[in-house]
Amino acid sequence: MKDRNHLSNIGLSHQVNVISNGLLDIPMLQLLQADGVPHAQATLPDMTQQKAEKILGTMQFIRILDERMVAAQRQGRISFYLACTGEEASTVGSAAALEPQDMIMSQYREQGALAYRGFTTEQFMDQMFSNEKEPNKGRQMPIHYGVKELNFMTISSPLGTQIPQASGYAYGQKMAGLDAVTICYFGEGAASEGDFHAGLNMAAVLKCPVIFLCRNNGYAISTPSEEQFAGDGIASRGIGYGVKTIRVDGNDVMAVYAATQKAREIALAEQCPVLIEAMTYRLAAHSTSDDPSGYRSKDEEERWRAKDPVQRFAAWMQSKGWFDEEQNKLFLEQSRQEVLSELKRVEKVPICKIDEIITDVYDVPPWHLKEQLAELKAHIAKYPDAYPKTSGRL
Amino acid sequence: MKDRNHLSNIGLSHQVNVISNGLLDIPMLQLLQADGVPHAQATLPDMTQQKAEKILGTMQFIRILDERMVAAQRQGRISFYLACTGEEASTVGSAAALEPQDMIMSQYREQGALAYRGFTTEQFMDQMFSNEKEPNKGRQMPIHYGVKELNFMTISSPLGTQIPQASGYAYGQKMAGLDAVTICYFGEGAASEGDFHAGLNMAAVLKCPVIFLCRNNGYAISTPSEEQFAGDGIASRGIGYGVKTIRVDGNDVMAVYAATQKAREIALAEQCPVLIEAMTYRLAAHSTSDDPSGYRSKDEEERWRAKDPVQRFAAWMQSKGWFDEEQNKLFLEQSRQEVLSELKRVEKVPICKIDEIITDVYDVPPWHLKEQLAELKAHIAKYPDAYPKTSGRL
Amino acid sequence: MAKMNMLQAVNSALISAMTKNEKVMVFGEDVGHFGGVFRATSNLQEKFGKNRCFNTPLTEQGIIGFANGLAAQGSVPVAEIQFADYIFPAFDQIVNETAKWRYRSGGQFSCGSLTIRTPYGGGIAGGLYHSQSPEAFFAHIPGMKVVIPRNPYQAKGLLLSAIQDDNPVLFMEPKRLYRASVGEVPEDDYIIPLGKAEVLKQGSDISLLAWGAQMEVLEKAAQMAEEQGISCEIIDLRSILPWDRDTVATSVQKTGRLLISHEAPLTGGFASEIAASIQEKCFLHLESPITRVCGLDTPYPLAHEKEYMPDHLKIFEAIKRCVHF
Amino acid sequence: MAKMNMLQAVNSALISAMTKNEKVMVFGEDVGHFGGVFRATSNLQEKFGKNRCFNTPLTEQGIIGFANGLAAQGSVPVAEIQFADYIFPAFDQIVNETAKWRYRSGGQFSCGSLTIRTPYGGGIAGGLYHSQSPEAFFAHIPGMKVVIPRNPYQAKGLLLSAIQDDNPVLFMEPKRLYRASVGEVPEDDYIIPLGKAEVLKQGSDISLLAWGAQMEVLEKAAQMAEEQGISCEIIDLRSILPWDRDTVATSVQKTGRLLISHEAPLTGGFASEIAASIQEKCFLHLESPITRVCGLDTPYPLAHEKEYMPDHLKIFEAIKRCVHF
Numbered sequence A, B: 001m002k003d004r005n006h007l008s009n010i011g012l013s014h015q016v017n018v019i020s021n022g023l024l025d026i027p028m029l030q031l032l033q034a035d036g037v038p039h040a041q042a043t044l045p046d047m048t049q050q051k052a053e054k055i056l057g058t059m060q061f062i063r064i065l066d067e068r069m070v071a072a073q074r075q076g077r078i079s080f081y082l083a084c085t086g087e088e089a090s091t092v093g094s095a096a097a098l099e100p101q102d103m104i105m106s107q108y109r110e111q112g113a114l115a116y117r118g119f120t121t122e123q124f125m126d127q128m129f130s131n132e133k134e135p136n137k138g139r140q141m142p143i144h145y146g147v148k149e150l151n152f153m154t155i156s157s158p159l160g161t162q163i164p165q166a167s168g169y170a171y172g173q174k175m176a177g178l179d180a181v182t183i184c185y186f187g188e189g190a191a192s193e194g195d196f197h198a199g200l201n202m203a204a205v206l207k208c209p210v211i212f213l214c215r216n217n218g219y220a221i222s223t224p225s226e227e228q229f230a231g232d233g234i235a236s237r238g239i240g241y242g243v244k245t246i247r248v249d250g251n252d253v254m255a256v257y258a259a260t261q262k263a264r265e266i267a268l269a270e271q272c273p274v275l276i277e278a279m280t281y282r283l284a285a286h287s288t289s290d291d292p293s294g295y296r297s298k299d300e301e302e303r304w305r306a307k308d309p310v311q312r313f314a315a316w317m318q319s320k321g322w323f324d325e326e327q328n329k330l331f332l333e334q335s336r337q338e339v340l341s342e343l344k345r346v347e348k349v350p351i352c353k354i355d356e357i358i359t360d361v362y363d364v365p366p367w368h369l370k371e372q373l374a375e376l377k378a379h380i381a382k383y384p385d386a387y388p389k390t391s392g393r394l
Numbered sequence C, D: 001m002a003k004m005n006m007l008q009a010v011n012s013a014l015i016s017a018m019t020k021n022e023k024v025m026v027f028g029e030d031v032g033h034f035g036g037v038f039r040a041t042s043n044l045q046e047k048f049g050k051n052r053c054f055n056t057p058l059t060e061q062g063i064i065g066f067a068n069g070l071a072a073q074g075s076v077p078v079a080e081i082q083f084a085d086y087i088f089p090a091f092d093q094i095v096n097e098t099a100k101w102r103y104r105s106g107g108q109f110s111c112g113s114l115t116i117r118t119p120y121g122g123g124i125a126g127g128l129y130h131s132q133s134p135e136a137f138f139a140h141i142p143g144m145k146v147v148i149p150r151n152p153y154q155a156k157g158l159l160l161s162a163i164q165d166d167n168p169v170l171f172m173e174p175k176r177l178y179r180a181s182v183g184e185v186p187e188d189d190y191i192i193p194l195g196k197a198e199v200l201k202q203g204s205d206i207s208l209l210a211w212g213a214q215m216e217v218l219e220k221a222a223q224m225a226e227e228q229g230i231s232c233e234i235i236d237l238r239s240i241l242p243w244d245r246d247t248v249a250t251s252v253q254k255t256g257r258l259l260i261s262h263e264a265p266l267t268g269g270f271a272s273e274i275a276a277s278i279q280e281k282c283f284l285h286l287e288s289p290i291t292r293v294c295g296l297d298t299p300y301p302l303a304h305e306k307e308y309m310p311d312h313l314k315i316f317e318a319i320k321r322c323v324h325f
């Protein structure tokens, strides 16, 4: 039987030492300055023009999508939306550092990662309208994306639940011997949930190749981070779990890209978790149900608007000669058009037939669900006008 | 509206810095060496002879109680027991640094704190036999103590639940303007529960005067701490929450006393939480249902037996001239006698009348419970022999 | 009296309770300065200070754990869970702690002063996680009380009762009615007793039983039935645990028929307990099987929400089936 | 065939499953080297390595969260919760995640391969927190299956079914029988279908229904009743969700009477669902009210455990009341 000594690495002191905050001083990785000029001391990661264009294009597309969808919600065309304006770099930059076989388990504000993976405008619209072409069959609210082909796990609303799940998913990848990691996104608010604690600790102990990426955007709905935790952000917790940790400027897509590359490298090589804290700011309202003017100042927002991640990266590209103003204008215009025309087109796609109300509860519907469906269909047939979305296709 | 900046205390770096374990190096406070001689550099806390005697007496009493109760369980006289052998200093030393008005919320291995508060042998026996004199009415298994007069909250088996509860209790004390804190005990295993995370974070954010005392005794039943966490014990987590933290040698009652005094001082003065990690070892089996020979070596146990906290403190007292060998022998003998005679006496005390089966579910039993009781009583009256413990006193 | 919607009624109850008893504290996610995502706690922080009305970190298990300790200490916590769908991380703290605290301590300690408020229910295009009606889970927890109001007047009176009551109460608010239901509400304090159902309308052919937002639906169905000459007795259960079996049994002994409706899935929903008890209590009076009109045994779907819901048409059909059994 | 107790039968099933499919992984608190506090997972780590059978940190929400992710990835997790009393911290992961995963993703992803094993039930002097029977909470969760075996033979066959089944299964093991129940068990693989009740004994006067450890008690009561000339039909429900309504209804249509027994508290227990469904399905056949003999509506008490339990005497009395209604 192995002899264990849980004191082996611990030194002695003979005075009452109170360890407190401020001990760690975790700096934030920034490569590009706000104006897009690299810091003198910074070593930029390798990046091709093509990759840079994809990153910028994705960030710009997402910004447009957000604008249009918020407007569509105001017009009553969709019931709900949730924008990531101001945070595009955290999710697009990190997704760009991954491989397609890596699993993405996200919270809900990571449309950037999804778009980077190749989710199309049409697919976005299908989800928003909960229609029958949506692979999740329209069962959840708008923005709860999920698509197996892109290794993007279907989102669920309960916060934090994906964190231990990501540890388990990554453990499975490791056991299967895959050359793949899992990335798990969450907000600094969600990091208060017990599941965060469970997920990080288990990943550390069970050595799961998972990247935890916390978007610390200063708010959880109306709750500012100073009422969410008293420590030094989320990064300072990594040490406690024995999880390697990187803090990064979430508005600097280059820094996020570099940090995530490094994290993936470590996670795969050492088969262990890495925590990234991306410092950013939610410029948008929490969702279309929210109005931030009730809890924060315009000045504060303005200060952050000046740190726009999209502009910063565009400026850098410009300095590289990779940015054509005219072409970009065209791209933006086309994207806007595409969103609008897809929106219009998809609006008309019907929802799933009523039979789908009972599928996927189990692999095969058991007797009680079949009975309930039969009753329901008979009822709809009796009152077709009351259930117009399904009565036409019983 | 207040302007907030959640980046205000964060510096920049321009290279990918991976922060990892070992950064903190949290030492362990030790005042007395294993042989009871104070470290040269140590400043001992003030301690009167009377206090020292009470501390030693309590530790010795608890050791005897544990021995006798484990034996009683083997004889089938009680159904279950859980010893704290080897860990007496962590709980007695900390309880000794508190005031009677401080609330104790414990896990289950803190009989030392309870005895220090003045819980009598008879009271211990009443609880062990679940009899009608037990203030908790014998509803829980042995060792689930609780006594309002001593400000010792009734123990519950689910691990970790008392941690956020202690934060709430302490918040209530603060709001009531009391000169009191709450101490919350738990094991390093329980610290993996989500409730630990919630409790520490809430205490830090809401500034609750609570002392969290983690007994890191190397095991959670069979699970060694290396399979429980990958960080540097529990202390390293304190920093992440912004909670002041002290690591202490849990087998040095003087160090535990000094650390807890300091923690109480801070908690009261600053109205904030303090975390203490007491490094110790569970010499006993987890409980009478457990046999540690299945998961750890005798050698390992022996190494820790040499660090006996009771002997260490007795040796120090001897060096002060506060320890009379003969008198102590007498005390030990008397304690043994008292435990045995109380055990015998209390064994015969009846359990509560059957009416108590439905009280305390609500403040007043509602109709359905009254109905169920009436039915039950009629049934017992019909089969008195089948329910011998209650049928005599319907 | 003033016209209030249900949110205003809840807010008014909280103001009353906090004014009368300084031990009352209100907390949860976003309930502080912002007043909660539905604004049920508007202005409380302004009026009573940050110590008595505050945001918590985002952790339901922490909120209820904290509230349990606070209650045991002698304060009067009113904890909000932002949506009933998010109460499950706190399930252990509720089942094993809140509800068992008094019993396990022989009455020495208790969480009796705790009230947990949470919006529940469907009909707002909320899909799987903003629509659930989890009352049945809590009705299987001895030690808890579970209360659901149907309109603003009931909301204020029952909430004040819940806060005063010396037992932990889960107070579930039908969020679909938050703004939709408007009525006269006294500005002064008043209480409506817990554990008592209310017969809203006398009738002779069938007893209809529900709670919360489902009462409206029941009334609409009853109206359709009345037009066909079926006389309906309508009962609002109001308290799910302990529930008022006598009022229901008395009604069924008169009408000989019972229909129960809730939004939650059928299997294991609280209608099953009522049906089981009433078939026993009223066996010789029943003229047709007790009927349940409930949610389907599926998660709550978004696109098929309309089809999923136990609406007035389904209830109307079931009433007819029952009466013409 | 070999004589095995229930722990050995469970262990044998786990060995079979892990041998046949290398994706099967077994984990939980103390299940690794030690083999679990009841030793149900003995020798698995030795046989299959530390990667496939391992201790987890002490966090039930983490265990099930981790298991959910692992299942969604395509592995076959068999997670242990040390006592059913400690499953509640994982309730959110089960209700909101495990059970809804397939539905919310339109069948793209699922936790179908997950099995959760947990010992449940009273009669072992365990008091409030080592005695609970929480099956009813899980029976109200669409998407879950809930299975409870009554003896070693059933345990192995049903557990192998549960692990194979492409739906998440909560497998509850009556710990009172772990060592007490011994019987012949094939050493080879075999499966017993989920969702099917078993009629253990034909009878004509009354149908008696239960599951798990309560089957023994039922049989003892039935014997007493038979001695008084009452012919009992005995049914083991085995699957609580989905449950086999047809088998129960067929029996009740024959006997005209139904008694259901479980250890869990009466109110909102699963007997209520059965009673509600059967009174509807068999209305015209019932000769007396459906009777429930269950735990009291209190936490599970230690000192009064004997009085609390729905024992054979209480059931015997209820049978007589039922038959002589």
Ligand SMILES: Cc1ncc(C[n+]2csc(CCOP(=O)(O)OP(=O)(O)O)c2C)c(N)n1
Pocket: A109, A157, A158, A159, A160, A186, A187, A188, A189, A190, A191, A215, A217, A219, A220, A221, A282, A286, C029, C058, C060, C082, C086, C089
């Ligand atoms: C378990 C749970 N509790 C509460 C909510 C309601 N809720 C939705 S988003 C949100 C704030 C999340 O903040 P954060 O994690 O920081 O992410 P951000 O919105 O800033 O991206 C809350 C409280 C939820 N979805 N799930």
Ligand SMILES: Cc1ncc(C[n+]2csc(CCOP(=O)(O)OP(=O)(O)O)c2C)c(N)n1
Pocket: B109, B157, B158, B159, B186, B187, B188, B189, B190, B191, B215, B217, B219, B220, B221, B282, B286, D029, D058, D060, D082, D086, D089
């Ligand atoms: C929620 C919960 N899960 C599991 C258990 C079973 N259990 C009882 S004690 C224990 C180990 C606790 O270890 P630790 O916290 O280190 O305390 P120690 O026994 O070492 O004092 C376990 C797993 C429990 N009581 N509660």
Ligand SMILES: [Mg+2]
Pocket: A187, A188, A189, A215, A216, A217, A218, A219, A220, A221
């Ligand atoms: Mg945030």
Ligand SMILES: [Mg+2]
Pocket: B187, B188, B189, B215, B216, B217, B218, B219, B220, B221
């Ligand atoms: Mg321990």
